[in-house]
Amino acid sequence: MDSPPITTTPTDVQLIDRSEEFRTLRRSFRSFAFPVTIGFVLWYLLYVLLSCYAPGLMGAKVVGHVNVALVLGLLQFATTFAIAAWYARYADRRIDPTATAIREAHGAVVHAPRESAE
Amino acid sequence: MTELASSATEHRGLTMALFGVFVLATLVITVWAGRQNRSAADFYAGGRGFTGFQNGLAISGDYMSAASFLGIAGAIALSGYDGFLYSIGFLVAWLVALLLIAEPLRNSGRFTMADVLAFRMRQRPVRTAAGVSTIVVSIFYLLAQMVGAGTLVTLLLGVSGDAARRWTVVAVGALMVVYVVIGGMKGTTWVQIVKAVLLIAGAGLMTVLVLAKYHFNPSELLGAAASASGKGEAFLEPGLKYGATNTSKLDFISLGIALVLGTAGLPHILVRFYTVPTAKAARKSVLWAIGIIGVFYLMTLALGFGAAALVGSKEIKAASASGNTAAPQLAEVLGGGAGTTGGAIMLAVISAVAFATILAVVAGLTLASSASFAHDIYANVIRRGRATEKEEVRSAKWAAVVIGAVAIVLSLYADKLNAAALVALAFAVAASANLPTLLYSLFWKRFTTAGAVSSVYAGLITSVVLVVFSPVVSGAKTSLFPDSDFHWFPLENPGLVSIPVGFLAGWIGTLLSRQQPDPAKYAELEVRSLTGLGAH
Numbered sequence: 001m002d003s004p005p006i007t008t009t010p011t012d013v014q015l016i017d018r019s020e021e022f023r024t025l026r027r028s029f030r031s032f033a034f035p036v037t038i039g040f041v042l043w044y045l046l047y048v049l050l051s052c053y054a055p056g057l058m059g060a061k062v063v064g065h066v067n068v069a070l071v072l073g074l075l076q077f078a079t080t081f082a083i084a085a086w087y088a089r090y091a092d093r094r095i096d097p098t099a100t101a102i103r104e105a106h107g108a109v110v111h112a113p114r115e116s117a118e
Numbered sequence: 119m120t121e122l123a124s125s126a127t128e129h130r131g132l133t134m135a136l137f138g139v140f141v142l143a144t145l146v147i148t149v150w151a152g153r154q155n156r157s158a159a160d161f162y163a164g165g166r167g168f169t170g171f172q173n174g175l176a177i178s179g180d181y182m183s184a185a186s187f188l189g190i191a192g193a194i195a196l197s198g199y200d201g202f203l204y205s206i207g208f209l210v211a212w213l214v215a216l217l218l219i220a221e222p223l224r225n226s227g228r229f230t231m232a233d234v235l236a237f238r239m240r241q242r243p244v245r246t247a248a249g250v251s252t253i254v255v256s257i258f259y260l261l262a263q264m265v266g267a268g269t270l271v272t273l274l275l276g277v278s279g280d281a282a283r284r285w286t287v288v289a290v291g292a293l294m295v296v297y298v299v300i301g302g303m304k305g306t307t308w309v310q311i312v313k314a315v316l317l318i319a320g321a322g323l324m325t326v327l328v329l330a331k332y333h334f335n336p337s338e339l340l341g342a343a344a345s346a347s348g349k350g351e352a353f354l355e356p357g358l359k360y361g362a363t364n365t366s367k368l369d370f371i372s373l374g375i376a377l378v379l380g381t382a383g384l385p386h387i388l389v390r391f392y393t394v395p396t397a398k399a400a401r402k403s404v405l406w407a408i409g410i411i412g413v414f415y416l417m418t419l420a421l422g423f424g425a426a427a428l429v430g431s432k433e434i435k436a437a438s439a440s441g442n443t444a445a446p447q448l449a450e451v452l453g454g455g456a457g458t459t460g461g462a463i464m465l466a467v468i469s470a471v472a473f474a475t476i477l478a479v480v481a482g483l484t485l486a487s488s489a490s491f492a493h494d495i496y497a498n499v500i501r502r503g504r505a506t507e508k509e510e511v512r513s514a515k516w517a518a519v520v521i522g523a524v525a526i527v528l529s530l531y532a533d534k535l536n537a538a539a540l541v542a543l544a545f546a547v548a549a550s551a552n553l554p555t556l557l558y559s560l561f562w563k564r565f566t567t568a569g570a571v572s573s574v575y576a577g578l579i580t581s582v583v584l585v586v587f588s589p590v591v592s593g594a595k596t597s598l599f600p601d602s603d604f605h606w607f608p609l610e611n612p613g614l615v616s617i618p619v620g621f622l623a624g625w626i627g628t629l630l631s632r633q634q635p636d637p638a639k640y641a642e643l644e645v646r647s648l649t650g651l652g653a654h
Binding site for chain 1: 398644
């Protein structure tokens with residue numbers, strides 16, 4: 001199924017797609033975005049499941065009228081802010097410079113997309 | 119007549135004047151923006167000239183609908199902690215948009231979601247599917263806002279009767295069409311920005327006033343809310359609303375998944391990423407939006423628990439069974455109570471903010487759906503890409519008029535529909551039809567036209583069919599048709615089933631079809647989406 005397509009000459013964009021530089025960029029992006037997405041979705045699901053099925057734990061008091069449920073809810077806010085800030089920093093350092101370098105080296109190769117190629 | 123309605127009647131003049139000021143100001147902005155619109159990129163994408171911060175505010179404006187301001191504050195005021203569960207899903211969802219969707223979409227698309235979905239596929243079938251799903255999601259969402267607006271505005275103005283409610287729906291519908299037709303994306307974006315600032319300022323002021331009453335000690339506020347609710351500490355724990363039965367728990371899980379996966383598939387949110395010049399600016403706008411929306415939802419906690427403590431559930435339920443008026447009622451109490459000038463001013467101000475919120479959101483929805491009709495269905499399917507820019511924009515304006523008219527008529531006859539269920543349905547369709555197709559298109563090399571068409575239609579049809587045969591439509595006291603019972607699907611939210619169906623259909627559709635993906639087009643999409651080469 002994954003046999004190489006029978007093309008004689010690869011297009012210019014395919015050459016960029018296969019270049020070492022682009023593969024590094026793709027790896028930097030995917031190795032951050034995919035695992036982090038899986039992580040925060042699971043963390044959120046854990047919270048939802050606890051809310052449904054662990055009323056005793058969620059109702060336990062932490063301090064004053066503040067209980068575990070409220071703390072966990074606020075933690076979801078905190079992790080959302082933290083992941084956003086983490087990604088912003090990561091993208092600034094690991095994604096933007098490579099993307100800019102590729103864009104500047106190949107500016108003329110890709111033109112505005114054709115629409116309605118049919 | 120309830121206490122809210124009578125004080126609303128006394129100060130109707132002030133409330134009307136504030137409504138009027140907002141409408142006038144936004145119309146001036148719209149006309150000003152409309153005079154600068156020249157090209158299709160101006161109309162659809164506001165000339166792509168907004169900064170990350172401006173667009174972040176506009177995204178927040180588009181997202182913080184009346185359902186989140188009035189609905190969540192009311193849900194917390196009446197159901198305590200379970201109301202808060204909504205806001206967590208609504209916020210966490212933004213990480214999906216940030217990490218996977220915003221930048222690739224900005225880099226590889228032009229005006230609509232379908233630009234990305236159809237990039238490496240056959241244009242006509244994929245654009246038709248995406249256009250249909252965009253319009254369906256937007257109309258459900260639009261109905262929710264307009265039905266809510268009709269009830270709410272009549273309540274806030276203290277006018278009663280069906281006629282007043284109908285005129286409100288017509289007026290809101292007419293205004294949203296005017297914003298879109300005259301102002302295009304530039305005008306609509308500025309309306310969102312003004313609204314977001316007003317909403318944050320209003321909610322912020324009320325939050326400070328509530329906390330001040332409890333010595334800025336949140337625990338004291340929680341205690342007061344719990345004891346005033348009559349439910350004690352259970353009010354602060356999950357379970358009051360969703361914990362009753364196994365079905366209601368599953369319903370909550372279904373809702374939670376739809377909220378988290380739906381946001382990044384909402385067409386009126388996706389088109390906002392095109393209003394900034396680069397992918398980096400799109401990223402910045404999502405970062406701003408996460409900050410603004412997060413702070414706003416934290417404030418709704420104070421508003422909801424504040425309303426529970428200071429207004430009381432009896433007063434809230436007397437004005438509106440769903441709790442939608444909890445926030446305006448709280449404003450009146452914070453200003454000094456019914457009959458005082460301070461109370462009247464606060465009530466009028468917060469009512470005007472709620473009105474601004476509704477108007478801005480419906481304008482954003484009308485723009486997204488008419489843009490998809492014109493750009494995807496008219497220009498690329500009907501005219502097969504031979505329409506000029508002028509013709510395309512003209513058809514978008516006509517589409518806005520038609521969609522506005524359809525929404526007005528449906529809202530007039532659908533006043534019994536539950537607004538929250540409609541919003542949940544819109545999120546479920548977005549998560550089941552749009553998100554799987556977007557993710558496969560961007561990240562799965564093997565994905566084909568057949569896969570894209572199957573995941574859109576399977577997700578869309580499954581969600582709609584499951585809702586039709588759910589307790590939302592029949593078989594329960596709160597159903598659309600309470601007197602008949604043809605429901606067999608137990609959950610109100612279809613996401614738990616329809617989202618996996620959407621993902622599976624895209625996968626199976628791809629494997630079963632004999633179509634070969636075009637490796638050159640995928641390479642092009644990949645390079646464009648990650649580097650921004652050739653971006654519009």
